[in-house]
Amino acid sequence: MGILVVGTVAFDSVKTPEGEANDAIGGSATYFSAAASFYAPVDVIAVVGNDFPLASLDFLRERQVDVSGLEVKEGKTFRWAGEYAANMNDRRTIDTQLNVFSGFKPVLAERHRTHDHVFLANLDPDVQRDVLTQAYCPDRPDRSGRPGVVACDTMDFWIEGQRTSLLSTLSGVDVLIINDSEALQLVDGHNLVRAAERILELGPRAVVVKRGAHGATLCTRDAWFGIPSYPVADVVDPTGAGDTFAGGFMGYLARSGETGVGALKRAMVHGSVMASFNVEDFSVRRLESLTEAEITDRHDRFMEMITP
Amino acid sequence: MGILVVGTVAFDSVKTPEGEANDAIGGSATYFSAAASFYAPVDVIAVVGNDFPLASLDFLRERQVDVSGLEVKEGKTFRWAGEYAANMNDRRTIDTQLNVFSGFKPVLAERHRTHDHVFLANLDPDVQRDVLTQAYCPDRPDRSGRPGVVACDTMDFWIEGQRTSLLSTLSGVDVLIINDSEALQLVDGHNLVRAAERILELGPRAVVVKRGAHGATLCTRDAWFGIPSYPVADVVDPTGAGDTFAGGFMGYLARSGETGVGALKRAMVHGSVMASFNVEDFSVRRLESLTEAEITDRHDRFMEMITP
Numbered sequence: 001m002g003i004l005v006v007g008t009v010a011f012d013s014v015k016t017p018e019g020e021a022n023d024a025i026g027g028s029a030t031y032f033s034a035a036a037s038f039y040a041p042v043d044v045i046a047v048v049g050n051d052f053p054l055a056s057l058d059f060l061r062e063r064q065v066d067v068s069g070l071e072v073k074e075g076k077t078f079r080w081a082g083e084y085a086a087n088m089n090d091r092r093t094i095d096t097q098l099n100v101f102s103g104f105k106p107v108l109a110e111r112h113r114t115h116d117h118v119f120l121a122n123l124d125p126d127v128q129r130d131v132l133t134q135a136y137c138p139d140r141p142d143r144s145g146r147p148g149v150v151a152c153d154t155m156d157f158w159i160e161g162q163r164t165s166l167l168s169t170l171s172g173v174d175v176l177i178i179n180d181s182e183a184l185q186l187v188d189g190h191n192l193v194r195a196a197e198r199i200l201e202l203g204p205r206a207v208v209v210k211r212g213a214h215g216a217t218l219c220t221r222d223a224w225f226g227i228p229s230y231p232v233a234d235v236v237d238p239t240g241a242g243d244t245f246a247g248g249f250m251g252y253l254a255r256s257g258e259t260g261v262g263a264l265k266r267a268m269v270h271g272s273v274m275a276s277f278n279v280e281d282f283s284v285r286r287l288e289s290l291t292e293a294e295i296t297d298r299h300d301r302f303m304e305m306i307t308p
Numbered sequence: 309m310g311i312l313v314v315g316t317v318a319f320d321s322v323k324t325p326e327g328e329a330n331d332a333i334g335g336s337a338t339y340f341s342a343a344a345s346f347y348a349p350v351d352v353i354a355v356v357g358n359d360f361p362l363a364s365l366d367f368l369r370e371r372q373v374d375v376s377g378l379e380v381k382e383g384k385t386f387r388w389a390g391e392y393a394a395n396m397n398d399r400r401t402i403d404t405q406l407n408v409f410s411g412f413k414p415v416l417a418e419r420h421r422t423h424d425h426v427f428l429a430n431l432d433p434d435v436q437r438d439v440l441t442q443a444y445c446p447d448r449p450d451r452s453g454r455p456g457v458v459a460c461d462t463m464d465f466w467i468e469g470q471r472t473s474l475l476s477t478l479s480g481v482d483v484l485i486i487n488d489s490e491a492l493q494l495v496d497g498h499n500l501v502r503a504a505e506r507i508l509e510l511g512p513r514a515v516v517v518k519r520g521a522h523g524a525t526l527c528t529r530d531a532w533f534g535i536p537s538y539p540v541a542d543v544v545d546p547t548g549a550g551d552t553f554a555g556g557f558m559g560y561l562a563r564s565g566e567t568g569v570g571a572l573k574r575a576m577v578h579g580s581v582m583a584s585f586n587v588e589d590f591s592v593r594r595l596e597s598l599t600e601a602e603i604t605d606r607h608d609r610f611m612e613m614i615t616p
Contacts, residue, residue, distance in 0.1 A: 017498070086498045190325070190394045192521075193541040213500075214522035215536060224613045228523060228534025233501040269616055305532050306616055308577055 001254045002041040002114070004147075005032045006106050006131050007121025007243070009046040009057070009070060013081040013095075014282060016088065018236045024283035025056045027078065028121035028153070031240035034287040035247025035274040036119075037063035038295060040254035043112055045069040045131075049077040049100045059288045069109065073100040088235045088279075089212045106131050113137040117254040119246055120152035125162050125169040128152055132172055149253055151175035153246060159185050171203035175264075177246050180211045192217065206264055208249065208271075210242050218268050223261045227268055230276035230302050237282045241275040244287065248274030269306070273299050309562045310349040310422065312455075313340045314414050314439050315429025315551070317354040317365070317378060321389035321403075322590060324396065326544045332591035333364045335386065336429035336461070339548035342595040343555025343582040344427075345371035346603060348562035351420055353377040353439075357385040357408045367596045377417065381408040396543045396587075397520045414439050421445040425562040427554055428460035433470050433477040436460055440480055457561055459483035461554060467493050479511035483572075485554050488519045500525065514572055516557065516579075518550050526576050531569045535576055538584035538610050545590045549583040552595065556582030577614070581607050 005028075012026030033042040041064040048054075050072055057067050078101035081094040106127065118135055120128040136145045150173045158166050159182060166186075170176060176199060180192060187198040192209055196219035199207045209217040213235075215228040249271035256263050273295060280286045313336075320334030341350040349372040356362075358380055365375050386409035389402040414435065426443055428436040444453045458481045466474050467490060474494075478484060484507060488500060495506040500517055504527035507515045517525040521543075523536040557579035564571050581603060588594045 088498070190396070191541060191543060193539040197541070211522065214519065215534070217536060217539075224539055225616075226523070226536030226539070226613060227616070228525060228536065231501040231525075231532055231534070233499060233505070235499065265616055303616060305534060306614070308533075308535070308573055308611060308614055 001116045001257055002043060003036050003117040003119060003250055003254045004043045004045065004108075004112050004115040004135065005029050005036070005119045005121060006045045006128075007032060007119075007123065008078050008101060009044070009048050009052070010078040010080060010101075012239055012283065013079070014237055014239050015083040016237050017084065017086050018234075019282070021237065021282035023079070026080065026240060026283060028240075028243040030057070030060075030284060031243035031278065031287070032119055032121060032247040032250075033060055033065045034284050035244040035278070036251035036254070037065045038274075038290070038292065039248070039251025039270070040064065040117070042066070043069055043115060045106045045108065045112065047071040047073055047100050047104050049073060049075045052077045059284075069112065075100040082239070084238060088238050091238070106134075108134040116140075116148040117250055118147045118150045119250050120150070120169075120173070121243060121246075122153045122155050122158075125154065125158055125166040128169045129165070129172065132169075149174050149250070149259060151177055151246065151250055153177050153242065154182065154186075155179075156182055156185055167202060170199070173204055175206045175208060176204045177208040177210065177242070177249065179242065180209050183207070183209050208268065210245060212238070212241070216245065216268055216272060218264055220261060220264070225261075225265045225268060227272055227306050230272055230298065231305070232276050232279055235279045238279050240284070241279050244278040245271035245275040248272070269299065269302060273302055309424045309565055310351060311344050311425040311427060311558055311562045312351045312353065312416075312420050312423040312443065313337050313344070313427045313429060314353045314436075315340060315427075315431065316386050316409060317352070317356050317360070318386040318388060318409075320547055320591065321387070322545055322547050323391040324545050325392065325394050326542075327590070329545070329590035331387070334388065334548060334591060336551040338365070338368075338592060339551035339586065339595070340427060340429060340555040340558075341368055341373045342592050343552040343586070344559035344562070345373045346582075346598070346600065347556070347559025347578070348372065348425070350374070351377055351423060353414045353416065353420065355379040355381055355408050355412050357381060357383045360385045367592075377420065383408040390547070392546060396546050399546070414442075416442040424448075424456040425558055426455045426458045427558050428458070428477075428481070429551060429554075430461040430463050430466075433462065433466055433474040436477045437473070437480065440477075457482050457558070457567060459485055459554065459558055461485050461550065462490065462494075463487075464490055464493055475510060478507070481512055483514045483516060484512045485516040485518065485550070485557065487550065488517050491515070491517050516576065518553060520546070520549070524553065524576055524580060526572055528569060528572070533569075533573045533576060535580055535614050538580055538606065539613070540584050540587055543587045546587050548592070549587050552586040553579035553583040556580070577607065577610060581610055
């Protein structure tokens with residue numbers, strides 16, 4: 001079963017205590033699909049400007065990623081610039097240029113409606129909902145016509161500025177994958193346990209709280225599951241870790257075809273493993289060189305590290 | 309097998325978003341022994357002033373705690389006052405009065421030398437070493453004459469001001485149980501994986517890094533084990549959580565009599581469970597009312613929450 005991801009393909013300029021990368025390939029859809037491609041076929045919908053070197057996505061094409069849904073528009077590609085603190089957990093945005101991404105209206109092709117797994121990366125919640133509406137397909141085995149597993153991400157910008165629209169989006173997704181600080185902000189709370197409970201009341205049947213170097217937590221109405229992050233001794237660049245996590249998470253769910261709590265737990269572990277690789281180098285470099293054998297090896301080690 | 313703890317018995321004045329407690333019973337030895345008493349007999353060595361209500365420790369006497377090693381000195385008891393931020397993880401110290409604790413010279417009685425488990429709470433590292441020297445007993449089954457498992461804690465004050473003495477103490481302990489920020493400070497690092505590796509080179513065969521609401525991590529030369537914290541929806545007062553963790557951790561090791569990695573992992577889980585109770589109320593209130601059945605129940609739930 002395949003995955004549809006709608007998000008950004010972008011240029012990132014990143015400064016960390018380990019060095020810097022300028023105008024490197026980034027974007028939520030890029031990180032997500034690079035990770036998910038190890039598990040299942042992925043269809044990407046995004047937009048870039050005509051300054052974007054399409055060949056830089058060849059490593060995705062060589063895997064199971066269909067990037068034909070990447071729209072190339074006259075103008076400049078979305079650019080983000082940021083700098084990380086010494087602890088590699090705190091960062092500040094130096095510059096954001098939406099460029100062609102401003103006014104992005106994804107259009108789904110027929111084949112995009114065949115996927116049972118959909119990831120709506122951090123986007124305007126109106127756009128997220130529009131994609132979900134387009135993904136509706138009466139031919140689906142499930143009579144609802146909607147994809148089996150819809151997950152989304154969001155950020156402070158939408159929580160502050162588009163709360164009503166965001167709540168409407170959340171009422172229609174299965175899994176919210178969100179940072180800890182943003183989970184608290186979403187419900188105006190201070191305690192993550194309470195925050196997760198309240199988010200579940202908004203619609204999702206599962207909430208995944210990403211805690212950066214501190215791990216990740218899964219909450220459903222009946223279960224709670226927490227894991228640390230895989231111990232990486234040499235973190236080079238945390239950019240994209242959250243989207244890589246989501247890629248491993250959704251990738252595992254798509255590959256297994258399962259939706260129960262056990263599968264969600266295993267998906268958390270795969271998400272963490274993929275994120276742990278991504279932080280080892282700038283941009284998508286580590287995901288480019290990554291092999292199945294490395295993933296399996298680290299997954300097995302990590303299971304030992306978290307099994308009591 | 310019993311446990312010897314050397315630390316503070318004190319008055320705490322604490323303000324948290326959930327309320328405040330003034331001159332409430334606290335201190336590292338109090339929290340530690342309240343938790344450890346559920347697992348093994350505990351001998352406490354500490355000092356209080358003649359303003360201390362000794363009856364407030366009756367709940368410890370009723371369990372397996374021998375507080376006859378508590379010295380009562382003319383003068384005032386050690387007092388700490390602090391305030392917690394809304395996230396319950398950050399705190400600031402408002403006032404510290406050492407009082408009779410200043411110049412504390414623990415004197416071990418003969419029976420204190422029979423314990424195979426020793427916890428040196430956060431103290432002057434010179435004092436910690438002096439206790440270890442006194443705990444030497446040629447009659448021990450192990451020809452070394454030293455207790456089987458010695459664990460210690462420390463804090464920024466000693467790391468900054470008494471580094472050489474602290475390093476000497478660390479070279480003689482088996483387990484360092486330390487906060488994340490202080491683990492980084494100890495080796496002047498930014499990454500906890502590297503920090504733990506470097507601490508292991510200083511002597512301990514295991515390092516337990518306490519991460520507050522983010523969980524705890526165990527590192528030995530051969531193994532790494534991480535757990536989240538038990539999800540507490542209503543945190544009232546985090547004071548003493550670290551010492552309560554240490555109490556559950558050392559308590560489990562003493563009860564099991566094991567020292568391998570498997571036992572250290574299980575001890576981590578018990579430490580987390582005990583700490584999770586402690587934060588549910590001010591001072592030692594929750595530990596006073598706690599029952600074996602509640603511990604077993606939460607331990608079982610927690611195991612489900614962390615088993616992948």
